[in-house]
Amino acid sequence: MPTAAQPAVQPILWCRDHLQLLDQRKLPQAVNYLSCRGAADVASAIHSMAVRGAPAIGIAAAYGLVLALRADVDGYDRAFETLAASRPTAVNLRWALERMGAVWLAGHDLEALEAEAIRIHQEDLEQNRRMAELGAALLPANATVLTHCNTGALATGGHGTALGVIRTGYAMNRIVRVYNTETRPWLQGARLTAWELQQEGIPGQLVADGAAAHLMASERIDWVIVGADRIAANGDTANKIGTYALALAARAHGTRFMVVAPSGTFDLRCPGGGAIPIEQRPAQELTEFKGQAIAPAGYDAFNPVFDVTPAALIDAIVCERGVVMLPTTDKLAALLR
Missing domain, CATH: 1.20.120.420 (translation initiation factor eif-2b, domain 1)
Structure with a gap:
């Protein structure tokens, strides 16, 4: 313990x-x-x-x-x-x-x-507490942020990665509002992140995954803050499905994009995102919900549960060893050396 x-x-x-x-x-x-x-x-x-x-x-x-x-x-x-x-x-x-x-x-x-x-x-x-301090230091005053999936105490040894930055940023009075996606199909954002934010008394608002781009177009979002399941040597980052779409929307709307993950998430043996294996899960996770069919019987589904965000769309990668702005292979190698 x-x-x-x-x-x-x-x-x-x-x-x-x-x-x-x-x-x-x-x-x-x-x-x-x-x-x-x-x-x-x-x-x-x-x-x-x-x-x-x-x-x-x-x-x-x-x-x-x-x-x-x-x-x-x-x-x-x-x-x-x-x-x-x-x-x-x-x-x-x-x-x-x-x-x-x-x-x-x-x-x-x-x-x-x-x-x-x-x-x-x-x-x-x-490491989570250290990353939280480093990530929170990147936030402007009175920041509004958006996060995806669940990256809090539930996903870690405690405190969290991306949600740890949000937790610390809120405690420092740097964050005024948090938006979190529902995160289909397992709804980790709706079930878990919303629960953690509520437990902490942090003001949050749930948005459908498909509403995130509209949110960025209609309201200033200072940072999208996400975790990672694997970071390749060049900074390409695998995370929960939907992260890549958020990064594209963020770039289109002038919103900055932060990845927060401990050094154990970096895979320097993997040269780029194309070499990261992407888990495919059963079609029923999309075609059913809690055992009830939501699509016609026998209908197939494409169900990758991760996607890869290219390093070119990432403004900052935060780990316990430091912060890399606009990540490249050389910058990450120097951080992790």
Whole structure:
């Protein structure tokens, strides 16, 4: 468990013999926790989106590896691949597993492995707070901002990435209004971000995904602030589907565009956005809602859950190591060196 001051929302609770994950599919109607006792349980929770958000699934996977090896010290390869395959786009997942794997292969020490998972969890919370300060410093006075999907405490080890900037910016009296998209098809913005903003007493207003460009045309939006699931070496950024459209609309309307993500989200082995694998999910997530058909029976759907925003549309990338304005390969390499 993190040792710093606890965030109000705790999606990940480490109980040593099991892992409790806040079931985000049930929010905001109910606050329920899933009890995970092995790698398969954690992988299922990640794949089913009971836990989601790139940093959060990396943390959950780290704890899942601890549970797996406590049950079977010879099961490293199987547990690693089970967890790594649960979602392909977010690089934090494999980053956390590779970091855990290095500790395990160095000494096959379960106590050291658990300590590393706890360290990953704690570091994420500390990184979020640092990124929030750096991102908030970019905001003008009396700013109005727009965010997409959910990037708060629910998606991280606590505080949040993009929503962490908003939380800190509001506390500093730099933000006067927040707009958040509904984020189809899982409605993370409507269900989760709106819930977090309400819990914090931050004035927010929900907009349909398709209304964002009209909003920018009719009202001054100072910054669009989003998270990331993978950032390529050149700054191209994979994030929740709809992010690319927001970046295009922002550029057309003179709105600045900020990406906020910890250093574990950068994949310098990936040269550009074209090399990022994009997760495709079942058609039923679009054609049905809570088990009820909203499209004709048997109708197919194209359902990518991430898209790639080119670096040329990004004004600032913020991570705990600093801020890169107008990102390029050389600038990112220098930041992460």
